[in-house]
Amino acid sequence: MILRLFRYAFTQSKTRAMKSRLLDGNDWHCLLRMRNLEDVFRYLSATDYGPFLSGLSPTGSDARAISLSLHDSLFKNAVRLSKSLTQNRAQVVYRLLARYEAENIKTLLRGIWQAMPETTIRPLLYRLETLSRLPIDALLKTRQIPDAIDLLQKTDFHASLVHALAQFRTQNRLFPLEIAVDLAAFRLLTDQIKTLRGIDRKQTARLIGLFVDGVNLSWLIRFRQIYGLSPEEIINYSLPEGCHITLRDIGALARAADLPLFLSTLPQPYRNALGHVQHWSRIQPVFQTWLVAGLYRVFYKDPFHLGLPVSCILLKEMEVKALDGLISAVGAGMPFERISQVWQGGWMQAHDNHYSRKAA
Amino acid sequence: MFKSEKLVRITIQVPEEFISAATGVLARFKLLHLIRIDQTHLGRLGYVAESDDRLTEDYERVLSEIQPLLDSLGICPDDSALPEPVIPEKEIFRITERLVEIQGTIGTILRDFGAVEQRIGHTRAMMEKLELLPADLDLTRLSQCTFVNWTIGLISSGGVDRLEESLSRVHHAVVELGHIPDWTIILVFGLKPDWPTFEQALKGALLEPVRFSDDTSGTVAEIISELKSQLAVLSDQRQALFEQRTDIQRRFEQDLSILRSKTISARQILAARRLFGKVDHSFLISGWIPERLFDTLSQELATVTGGNALIEKVNPEDLREVREGIVNIPILFNNPMLISPFEKLTSLYGTPSYGEIEPTVFFALSFLLLFGMMFGDVGQGGVLFLAGYLIFRRIYRYMDYGVILMECGFFSAAFGFLYGSVFGLETLLPALWFRPMENITYFVKVTLVMGAGLLSLGMILNFINALRLMEYDKLFSGGGLAGAMLYWMTAGLGMKYMLTGRVAPGELTALGWAAGILLGVMVLHRPIYRLVIRRDSPVQIIRQTGFVAELMESVIEVLDDIIRFTANTVSFIRVAAFALSHAALFIAVFSVADIVSHEKSGAFSYWIVVVIGNIVIILLEGLVVSIQTIRLEYYEFYGKFFRGGGERFKPFGEADRGSETGKT
Known part of the structure; x- marks a missing residue:
């Protein structure tokens, strides 16, 4: 314990400082009542996001540019936190963001596949800077998918992509490569967690397990409800190392005929948390509320472990995603009553619960 | 040596029809610092030359065709000077014609070579996969199955469980045939009516199937043997093509190198024309050139333009823009070979302005003196000299640093003789001057005197600068x-x-x-x-x-x-301090060596400690002493007189070529 205290004293104070800069319930209360993008921008410019949005105009910028700037803040926070960690613990933080490297690979592959010019693809990429080892300039000049994969030889995604090339050629679509990159990103993360020991491993594996459960649920719903994939295919597009949802559960959920059966098939604690949901589209926001509450709970217990920074980064990431969604909704002219309705009970409620508990 | 090269500003007026020939001469000359015409009065009035973008694009295209040829033939192009000036407007036709000829001759062979290499790659990949299968697996028997379908392929090791789960509702058999890191090779059986479900599951599992041609039969061992004989035939074909390729490489190496150099030169010339001015049908080129080269340049320009080029020379002091400080005169260093590597260190501090003392020679001599005093040892100096020599001979890019290291080594060895020290052993040589550890007070006095001397030199240089710059x-x-x-x-x-x-x-x-x-x-x-x-x-x-x-x-x-x-x-007392710390480190090393010499196999351990200690001292102390010397030079010496703010001379025709070479 003493050793952990020394090891994490600086990290935990840094993490708490970072957490204190997350938007609170009051911020969300105001943000959900904004009627136009200019107001959202003005409000955010007085928060931790201000410096990242300063180069953009509230009226002239597209949603992707805004989204990328919001993500810059996430990456910067992650890099700052990782500097206070030892090397293999910092690697967990880097691997946590390897999903964005995977997103960049997917964007590049899509660009190459659709023969987009370099100038169109580059602005769509996440600005990972030191967090990424992708040879972006060389990839942008490539015109063939196999050549692009060759260029990724020095990255951790190469083997998975090479393996998926056969299916890419058979199906003549990018989907096998995309899913291979996504699976590889999570595999890198879970492999890295396995290098940890003791409470670090236990806490981090639990938090990432919860997060993986959320991703599995989200993919399950998306693949069956939007893409109409067969259960046999969906099962293969699931992530291992979930916390509560096993492979058997995923099989059963993929084959569930309708929503009530789907909800009753969910393992605990999700059956209780999501049991009241009336529509497929509500599962994700309600799960998010549950997860945010879980992530905040980490801050009330023993803080001297890697779970604390991981939790903070996940909270920040979910906040960025929520803001991203809010800006898109406001930008698309969604009425604020509808926005409040969609967000209410989700992100808002999680914050209200946390801050009311803190006040108590 | 104490002044930068004397420059004059030249203005060349060339009729339109001779501009290519004139630019070619200037590019080959490599000692003209162009003045951007858009920064002059003429440029502001709009008399700026237009660049031929289409021709530039043509050259870009040609370069992009030459480079793959060089790569596929394994030719490393040299950047030797071209025998004659390049005229971009004419050269493009000659280059394109020759390139098409070369492509026509070597295209088929390169294509065949590529195709054979590809087939060899595929065959090897197939063999690698087959070698994972049991040698006695009989594909003839598998292909005779009536009610079941089967497939063999690679799947990620973590994906086997998911595949089993996705097939849990249909009759199936997944047989693991072998493992390689992260991957499992599997044989999947299923009933023919259920096969669409299998296809969905296998697609989802990203199975990389091992495909066999329809006429494949026999056991895996037999197929591998067949592939090996195919591979032998392909290797023979490859060898024959390789010999042809080597022959082509010999025949076209020089041609392709020259084509590449000409293309780069032409591109440079076209880019440089953006800096030229244009009035009616004449181009105006303005720039700085060493005064001693003016006559030669005039003659060459007169030759290529048939006397149609007008060249005018103006001394910098006669230019109003220079007097008013609007235009900077670039600095062209002019030092002997042993001093010139130190120009890099001067440039790190700043570029001297035109007219002020060019201090590299003082910097170099005092640097070496201070370094030698702080790092005086015959043996270690010798090691530094050898390291410098190796860099000088082997690593062309760092040749300058090699020279500096050799000179540091020489001075270090010279002071080693004065101190009587060889790898820290003070019993081998008599001290020609004194031993630092035995004469600390004297050493401090010497360094103070030297410091006062160097500062005085700085002050004298300051007077000279003040007088020169009025x-x-x-x-x-x-x-x-x-x-x-x-x-x-x-x-x-x-x-x-x-x-x-x-x-x-x-x-x-x-x-x-x-x-x-x-x-x-x-x-x-x-x-x-x-x-x-x-x-x-x-x-x-x-x-x-x-x-x-x-x-x-x-x-x-x-x-x-x-x-x-x-x-x-x-x-400057630090000079004595670091020389003493150098000697003190030796004492520490020999103390440790003495202690270990009393252990088992002590003599061997003694020398191991001495050698490792010397290596550590060379690396650690060498770095520290270098930093301290540079610090003394920059803050104590340069701080007294150096004004800076000058502009480095950038010869037309060299900077671009350098970057191009770096790229390729």
């Missing part, structure tokens, strides 16, 4: 002549005291009076300058706004100068 007011300031005189008198008395241990009272009195007068001059240097040089009246000077504030400022400046002079001189 900054006469600075002569009376603390950093100028007045300050220097006070410093020399104080330093002289200090030195006398160090050597004899006493100073006469009369000398102290004289110093007091002189100091009083000189301090007065330093405080009043601005009013004195106005009075003596500008001939202002005393009343006018006193009534000027801010006179008192100016005096207060001068008082603070003088105090600052006095403190700085003292600190700068004392700073």
Whole structure:
């Protein structure tokens, strides 16, 4: 314990400082009542996001540019936190963001596949800077998918992509490569967690397990409800190392005929948390509320472990995603009553619960 | 050597039809620093040459075709000078024609070679997969199955469980045939009516199937044997094609290199034309060139243009823009070979302005002297010299650093003889001067004297700069002549005291009076300058706004100068300190070596410690001493006189070629 205290004293104070800069319930209360993008921008410019949005105009910028700037803040926070960690613990933080490297690979592959010019693809990429080892300039000049994969030889995604090339050629679509990159990103993360020991491993594996459960649920719903994939295919597009949802559960959920059966098939604690949901589209926001509450709970217990920074980064990431969604909704002219309705009970409620508990 | 190369500004007027030939000469000449026409009066009036973008694009295209040919033939192009000037408008036709000819000759062979290499790759990949299968697996029997379908393939190791789960509702068999890191090779069986479900699951599992051609039969061992014989045939074909390729490489190596050089040159010329001016049907080229080359350039231009080019030379001091400081004259260093590597270190501090002393030679000599004093050892100096020589011979890019290292090694060895030290052993050689550890006080005095000398040199260079740049007011300031005189008198008395241990009272009195007068001059240097040089009246000077504030400022400046002079001189004690720490490190190494020599196989351990200790000292102390020397040079020496703010001479035709070479 003493050793952990020394090891994490600086990290935990840094993490708490970072957490204190997350938007609170009051911020969300105001943000959900904004009627136009200019107001959202003005409000955010007085928060931790201000410096990242300063180069953009509230009226002239597209949603992707805004989204990328919001993500810059996430990456910067992650890099700052990782500097206070030892090397293999910092690697967990880097691997946590390897999903964005995977997103960049997917964007590049899509660009190459659709023969987009370099100038169109580059602005769509996440600005990972030191967090990424992708040879972006060389990839942008490539015109063939196999050549692009060759260029990724020095990255951790190469083997998975090479393996998926056969299916890419058979199906003549990018989907096998995309899913291979996504699976590889999570595999890198879970492999890295396995290098940890003791409470670090236990806490981090639990938090990432919860997060993986959320991703599995989200993919399950998306693949069956939007893409109409067969259960046999969906099962293969699931992530291992979930916390509560096993492979058997995923099989059963993929084959569930309708929503009530789907909800009753969910393992605990999700059956209780999501049991009241009336529509497929509500599962994700309600799960998010549950997860945010879980992530905040980490801050009330023993803080001297890697779970604390991981939790903070996940909270920040979910906040960025929520803001991203809010800006898109406001930008698309969604009425604020509808926005409040969609967000209410989700992100808002999680914050209200946390801050009311803190006040108590 | 103490001044940068004398430059003159030239303006060349060339009729339109001769511009390519003229630019070719300038590019080949490599000693013209172009002035951007858009930054001159003419440019601002809109007389700027247009660049031929289509021709530039053509050259880009040609270069992109030449490069793959060079790569596929394994040719490393050299950037040797071209025998004749390149005329972009004409050259494009010759280059394209020759390139098409070469492509026609070698295209088929390169394509065949590529195809054979690809087939070899596929066959090897197939063999690698087959080698994972059991040798007795009979594909003939598998292909005779009536009610079941089967497939063999690679799947990620974590994906087997997911595949089993996805097939859990249908009859199936997943047989694991083998494992390689992260991957499992599986054989999947399923009933033919259920096969669409299998296809969905296998697609989802990203199975990488091992495909066999329809006529494949026999056991895996037999198939591998067949593939091996195919591979042997392909290897023979490859060898034959490889020989043809080598022959082609020999035949076209020079041609392709020249084509590439011409293309790059033409592209440079086209890019440079954007810096030219144009009036009616004449181009105007303006730039700086060493004065000694003016006649040669005039002759060459006259030859290629048939006497149609007008070339005009103007001395920098005759240019109004230069006098008013609007235009900077670039600096072309002009040092001998052994000194020129130090230009890099001078440039790190700044580029001297045209007209001021070019201090690289002083920097180099004092650097080597200080380094040698701090790192004096015959053996270690020899090691540094050898390391420098290796860099000089083997790593072309760092040749300059190799020379610096060799010179440092030489000086280090020279001081090693003076100190009588060989790899820290002080018993092998007699000390020709003194041993640092036995004469600490003396060493400190020597370094103080040397420091005072180097600072004095800095002050002298400052006077010269002030006179050359006509900054006469600075002569009376603390950093100028007045300050220097006070410093020399104080330093002289200090030195006398160090050597004899006493100073006469009369000398102290004289110093007091002189100091009083000189301090007065330093405080009043601005009013004195106005009075003596500008001939202002005393009343006018006193009534000027801010006179008192100016005096207060001068008082603070003088105090600052006095403190700085003292600190700068004392700073040189570090030379003795680091030389002593160098010797102290040796003592530490030999103490450790003595201790281990009493253990088992002590003699061997003794020498191991001595060798490792020497390596550590060379690396660690070498780095520290270099940093300290540069620090003394930059802050104590350059700080006294260096003005900077100059612009480096960038010869037309070299910078672009360098970057191009770096790219390829």
